[in-house]
Amino acid sequence: MSILSFKGGVHPHNDGKALSKTRPIEDFEPKGEIVIPLSQHIGTPAAPVVKPGDKVLVNQKIGESSGFISANVHSSVSGTVKKIEARRMASGNKVMCVVIDNDNRYNECPITDFRKASEMSDKEKLELIKEAGIVGMGGAGFPSHVKLSPQNKEDIEYIIVNGAECEPYLTSDYRRMIENPEYLLEGLRIVLSMFKKAKGIIAIEDNKLDAVIKLKKLLHHDKDIEVRTLFTKYPQGGERALIYAVTGRKINSSMLPADVKCIVHNVDTIFAIRNAVINKKPLVTRIVTVTGDAVKRPQNYKVPIGTNIRELVEAAGGFKKAPEKIISGGPMMGTAIYNLDAPIVKGTSSILAFTKDEVRDSEPSSCINCGRCVSVCPGRVVPARLSVMAEHGDKEAFIKNNGMECCECGCCSYICPAKRNLTQAIKSMRQDILAERKGGK
Amino acid sequence: MSDLLNVSSNPHVRDKRTTSSIMLSVILALIPATAFGIYNFGYKALVLVAVCIVSSVLFEGIYEYLMKQKITVKDLSAAVTGLLIALNLPHDFPIWMAVLGCGFGIIVVKQVFGGIGQNFMNPALGARCFLILSFGTKMTVFTYDGVTGATPLKQLKDTGAVDSLKSMFIGTTAGTIGETSVIAILIGAIYLLGKGIIDFRIPFTYIISFAVFIGIFGEGGFNPEFIAAHLCGGGLMLGAFFMATDYVTSPITKVGRIVFGILLGILTGVFRVFGPSAEGVSFAIIFCNLLVPIIERVTMPTAFGCKSRYLGRFKKEGN
Numbered sequence: 001m002s003i004l005s006f007k008g009g010v011h012p013h014n015d016g017k018a019l020s021k022t023r024p025i026e027d028f029e030p031k032g033e034i035v036i037p038l039s040q041h042i043g044t045p046a047a048p049v050v051k052p053g054d055k056v057l058v059n060q061k062i063g064e065s066s067g068f069i070s071a072n073v074h075s076s077v078s079g080t081v082k083k084i085e086a087r088r089m090a091s092g093n094k095v096m097c098v099v100i101d102n103d104n105r106y107n108e109c110p111i112t113d114f115r116k117a118s119e120m121s122d123k124e125k126l127e128l129i130k131e132a133g134i135v136g137m138g139g140a141g142f143p144s145h146v147k148l149s150p151q152n153k154e155d156i157e158y159i160i161v162n163g164a165e166c167e168p169y170l171t172s173d174y175r176r177m178i179e180n181p182e183y184l185l186e187g188l189r190i191v192l193s194m195f196k197k198a199k200g201i202i203a204i205e206d207n208k209l210d211a212v213i214k215l216k217k218l219l220h221h222d223k224d225i226e227v228r229t230l231f232t233k234y235p236q237g238g239e240r241a242l243i244y245a246v247t248g249r250k251i252n253s254s255m256l257p258a259d260v261k262c263i264v265h266n267v268d269t270i271f272a273i274r275n276a277v278i279n280k281k282p283l284v285t286r287i288v289t290v291t292g293d294a295v296k297r298p299q300n301y302k303v304p305i306g307t308n309i310r311e312l313v314e315a316a317g318g319f320k321k322a323p324e325k326i327i328s329g330g331p332m333m334g335t336a337i338y339n340l341d342a343p344i345v346k347g348t349s350s351i352l353a354f355t356k357d358e359v360r361d362s363e364p365s366s367c368i369n370c371g372r373c374v375s376v377c378p379g380r381v382v383p384a385r386l387s388v389m390a391e392h393g394d395k396e397a398f399i400k401n402n403g404m405e406c407c408e409c410g411c412c413s414y415i416c417p418a419k420r421n422l423t424q425a426i427k428s429m430r431q432d433i434l435a436e437r438k439g440g441k
Numbered sequence: 442m443s444d445l446l447n448v449s450s451n452p453h454v455r456d457k458r459t460t461s462s463i464m465l466s467v468i469l470a471l472i473p474a475t476a477f478g479i480y481n482f483g484y485k486a487l488v489l490v491a492v493c494i495v496s497s498v499l500f501e502g503i504y505e506y507l508m509k510q511k512i513t514v515k516d517l518s519a520a521v522t523g524l525l526i527a528l529n530l531p532h533d534f535p536i537w538m539a540v541l542g543c544g545f546g547i548i549v550v551k552q553v554f555g556g557i558g559q560n561f562m563n564p565a566l567g568a569r570c571f572l573i574l575s576f577g578t579k580m581t582v583f584t585y586d587g588v589t590g591a592t593p594l595k596q597l598k599d600t601g602a603v604d605s606l607k608s609m610f611i612g613t614t615a616g617t618i619g620e621t622s623v624i625a626i627l628i629g630a631i632y633l634l635g636k637g638i639i640d641f642r643i644p645f646t647y648i649i650s651f652a653v654f655i656g657i658f659g660e661g662g663f664n665p666e667f668i669a670a671h672l673c674g675g676g677l678m679l680g681a682f683f684m685a686t687d688y689v690t691s692p693i694t695k696v697g698r699i700v701f702g703i704l705l706g707i708l709t710g711v712f713r714v715f716g717p718s719a720e721g722v723s724f725a726i727i728f729c730n731l732l733v734p735i736i737e738r739v740t741m742p743t744a745f746g747c748k749s750r751y752l753g754r755f756k757k758e759g760n
Contacts, residue, residue, distance in 0.1 A: 012454055168454065240745060252746030325447045336448040352453075359449040365516065366558035368460055370688040371640065374695065380745045384693060405744035410452030417458045418558075424450035 003206055004245040005231035008378040010411045012234055012332065016169035017207070020291040020298040025175050028301040028315055034077050034100040035087050035343040036062065036306035041135040042142050043069030048098055054081045059109040059282050062098050065130070071143045072133035075100060076284035076304030078107040090309070090328035090342040091335050097343070100306070113280045122194045125277050132276035133346075134283050138162060138237070138266035139329055141347040144273065147265070148194065150258035156195045157261040160246055161188055161270055163204040163211065164230055164237030167330025170350050172287035173267040175300045177204070177211040181218055184267060185225065187274030191265065192224060198263075200225035203246050205232040234332055235409040239264050241378050253379075253405050268349075288344055290316040294323035294353035303344050309351055310340035323353040324360070332410045362419040373412035373422055379405045383412035383422040390429035395436075398429055406430060460557075464517035466638050470629035471524055471683065477625040478618035482532035482585075486618045489539055490527040496540045497523030500547040501556075510556070518557050522546055525565035525683065528619025529676065529723070530572070531583050538576050542568040562730045563690045566680075566723050573723070581718075585615035592616045594674030598719040603666050609673040620676045630682035642698040643691055643705075644681040648672065650706025658714050677709065680722035690730040697733075697740035704736075705729050 039045035046063030050056060056075040063073030080101045087097040117125070130145035150156065161184065165173040177184060188200045204212050206229050215227045230236050230245055240251055242264060249260035257264050265273075272283045284305055291298035296317030303312060309328070313319070327334040328348055344351075373383035381402045389398040398404075406426050413423040479486045501519040505512045514520075526543055546568030551560045560567075573580045583592055592615045593604035608614055612622025619626075633639045652668050661667025672678070685691060685705055692701050705725050712721025743749045 010456070013457060014454070244745075250746035252744065255746065323446065325449075325453060327453050331454045332452040334451060334453065336446070336451075336453060338445045338448050354453070357447045357449075357453075358455045359453060360447055362455050362459075365460055365513070366556065368463075368518075368558045368688045369691070369693050370463070371693045371695075371698075374693055374742070378745060380742045382693060382741060401741065402744035402747065405747060408451070414452045414454060415456050415458075417456070417460050417463055419455060419459065421450060423452065427450065 003229050003231045004203070005233060006236065006241040006244050006378060008376050008380070008411065009233040009235060009241070010376050010414050011232075012168045012414065014168065015207070016291065016331075017171055017174075019169070019293075020171045020289050020300055021174065023171075023175075023299045025179055025287055025300045025302050028303050028307070028312060029104070029106065030077070030102065030304060030307040030311050031104060032102065032308055032311050033082065034075075034079070034102050034304065034306035035097045035308070036073055036075065036100065037087070037089060037095045037097045037343060037345055038063045038073055039095050040073065040141055040305070040345040040347065041071040042140065043067060043071070045096060046070060046073045048084050048096070050081045050098060052081050052083050055079070056081060056100060057107050057109045059284060061282070065133070069143055069146055071135050072131060072282065073098070074133055074282040074284050076306050077102045078105050079103040088342060089345070090337045090348065111280050117190055117277050120277070125190060125194060128276050128280065129273055132272065132282040134269060134272045134276060135346050136266055137268040137272065137286060137346055137349070139333065139347045139349060144265070144269055147263060148191065150256070150263065152258060152261070153195065154197065155261050156198045156258065156263055158247060158263070159188065159191050159195065159198050159200050160242060160262055160264045161200065161202040161267060162237050162239075162242055162264055163202055163208070163267045164242060165208070165267075166205060166232070166234045166237040167332055167334075167349075168234070169291050169352055170289050170330050171291070172289045172300055172349050174208050174211060176267050176271060176287055177208070178214065180271070181211070181214045183274055184215070184270055185218060186278065187270035188225060190273060190277050191263075191270065195263075201246055202227045203230050203242060204228070205230045205236055207232040234411065235378060235407070238378065238407055238409055240407060253407070283346060286344070286346060286348065288312065288348055289350035291350065292323070292353040294319045294321050294355045296320040305344060305346055307344045308340070309337070309342050309344060312344065313340060313351060313353065319353060321355045323355060324357040325354045327352040327354070332414065333408070364420045365418045367418055367420060370417060372415045372417065376411040376415045378409060378411065379407055381405055383426060384420075386429075387420065387422040387425040390425040395429070395433055399433065404430060404433065460516045460518070463638055464521050466633065466636055467521050467683070468517065468524060470633045470638075471521075471528065471619070473625035473628045474528060474619045474622060474679065475524065477612055477622040478528065478532070481612060481621060482618060486532040489530055489532060489534060489536070489618065490524065492536055493527035493530075493539055493543050494520050494523035496543040497526065497547050500544050501552065504548055504552045505556070508552075513557055516557060519547060522551070522564045522568075525619075526568045528679065529565065529569045529617050531580065531616075532618050533584060534579055538572060538579060542572045545571045558689055560689055561733070562727050563684055563687045566684055566727050566730075569723050570727060583615035590615055592675065592719070593670065595719040597667075597670050597674060598713070601660055603670045606666065606669055606673065609670065617676065620679045623673045623678050626678045626682060630678075633682070639682065639686040640695075640698055642695060643686050643702045646699050646702025647681045647685055647705040647709075648677070650703045651677065651709050652706075654707055654710030655714070658710060660714075671713070675713075675720050676722040680726055681705075684722075685726050685729075690733060692733050692737045692740065694737055694740045694742055696742070697736045700736050700740060701729055701733065704732065
């Protein structure tokens with residue numbers, strides 16, 4: 001089958017996947033205090049349902065979803081609730097967190113629900129997914145039950161599993177697909193069972209052909225699921241680029257995938273859905289790649305949500321050289337963190353530690369109008385012009401020139417020979433405008 | 442480990458290519474043409490090239506120093522400008538005039554408007570046009586092998602006779618230092634295209650539209666020999682691959698670049714066929730440089746998933 005792709009994008013010079021690609025997923029059990037944020041998703045934060053002094057078990061609900069776009073939060077360890085207070089996240093925001101004193105016993109909540117997935121109605125499955133607090137695990141953190149209940153439910157034609165993992169260095173989704181491909185198919189079938197017309201597509205970049213082959217072998221001649229190979233290019237795993245590559249349909253910033261009859265889920269999200277529906281377990285762990293040239297033993301870990309990043313890095317052997325920069329997420333879209341004391345959340349796909357900060361080493365100079373940003377922009381806007389409008393604070397011109405269509409993928413800043421911080425300028429302006437719109441203007 | 446780590450907005454990795462590495466590639470790409478010019482015209486060409494590069498870099502550095510700005514000569518753009526100015530001069534052009542031209546190009550055309558990235562006109566061509574208008578006779582009298590004579594293009598215009606195409610292609614004719622050898626220019630151009638430094642859209646549309654124009658309006662009609670002589674003659678090749686593709690003074694949009702190239706082809710044709718001078722490339726390019734803002738404005742791309750603005754924007758695509 002042909003290799004699918006989109007227009008624009010970049011090939012980062014060092015994809016760094018070799019560091020952790022061959023490292024199997026290792027269970028990590030933190031010893032220290034666990035900090036579980038009540039807001040790990042887009043939407044209203046969950047309301048705490050425990051109070052300091054309460055004993056909690058693994059999988060016990062500690063935060064109750066409060067609103068339609070919201071998600072439950074569960075404890076990933078057993079122990080005692082120490083306090084509920086605002087803590088600093090990797091993103092820099094302060095968020096209310098449930099701080100748990102880990103007793104290191106990992107006693108689990110007893111399971112009382114023994115229904116089989118095949119006997120459940122769509123509504124019951126959706127209820128389980130909602131109850132499990134599953135959110136998009138690619139980073140955005142959109143509550144999955146909301147994604148799975150679009151208005152045009154009957155029309156959905158494709159459930160796309162995003163296995164592109166186009167960010168350099170990340171290997172968590174890859175390890176998932178390689179180690180338990182059968183779970184991925186089970187999870188996807190559960191989702192498919194909820195949409196009568198839908199067909200499953202697992203889209204994987206061609207640098208992970210072994211995963212493609214494994215999945216294809218498992219599928220035999222099944223007609224309901226297809227594995228598609230994507231050209232390795234960033235941001236192939238971006239929702240808009242992915243839908244276009246797989247189906248040829250285009251969506252803009254004001255549309256949802258459901259508008260073109262698609263629903264896109266990350267690989268890890270599908271695993272979480274399977275775990276929720278079959279095992280009746282909530283989302284309390286995720287796969288995190290700990291890597292980068294500063295890390296002694298790059299590794300993929302299965303990590304309880306709320307684990308301190310410092311503890312996880314120490315598990316990977318600590319640093320072999322002092323890092324200049326640490327990133328939560330991928331190098332293209334991740335967030336740089338100024339210290340390690342932040343928790344792993346549902347959307348943390350990796351912790352990267354670099355000995356050299358490429359951004360600090362490259363000083364911005366004047367734009368030479370070379371047009372590289374225009375060539376790489378998957379949103380087909382003109383980043384060089386938008387960034388000037390953003391710097392001048394010209395909102396009207398920014399909107400008129402499609403500034404809101406930017407997906408903040410970072411390709412323009414990456415490619416810019418003058419090392420201008422195009423993405424940063426555009427991103428700030430977008431957030432300003434979005435905040436203004438939200439403010440009821 | 443220090444307490445606080447570096448933070449910055451995404452992305453956290455950057456491409457290796459920089460403004461100076463691009464400029465260096467352009468200089469490398471101009472080496473065949475320069476070397477051939479020196480071989481063809483002798484040591485005087487070498488002196489001129491050296492003088493132009495050094496004086497351009499100095500003008501930029503001194504201006505920025507006096508204006509208390511950051512010195513940007515390290516980006517090599519002034520060196521490229523100097524080299525291009527030299528390649529656009531006859532080899533026996535007076536040195537002081539060449540220095541004056543470099544001063545005009547760097548200070549008046551480039552620095553006064555804000556330095557690199559801000560000039561609205563190609564500095565090298567600005568300098569060339571300044572010199573043509575100021576010292577016309579010196580700029581248009583060419584000697585070759587000790588004999589003062591017409592360039593093949595001038596001869597073509599005056600008599601309609603096509604000079605040896607082979608010598609035009611190789612470059613053993615009269616002309617400015619860098620424009621005579623088509624093959625040397627093409628070697629550099631292929632290097633730049635291959636490295637992705639220049640976009641094929643501008644030179645290709647320029648050359649094709651010019652050839653079509655000459656075919657229709659030229660005195661030779663659709664005579665392949667006549668068209669080929671026009672393509673190989675004068676500054677067309679140098680202009681198409683090295684001057685029209687100057688990033689700063691060409692459109693940033695892809696469609697804009699095609700429009701730009703076509704306009705260049707037509708204007709060059711008009712100047713060459715109907716104008717008093719045999720040359721037309723320099724003026725065509727600087728005129729089109731002035732049109733770049735408006736070309737960009739009308740060729741802004743349609744954002745992904747959005748309807749073309751001519752059909753109304755932001756409307757959801759029909760299901």
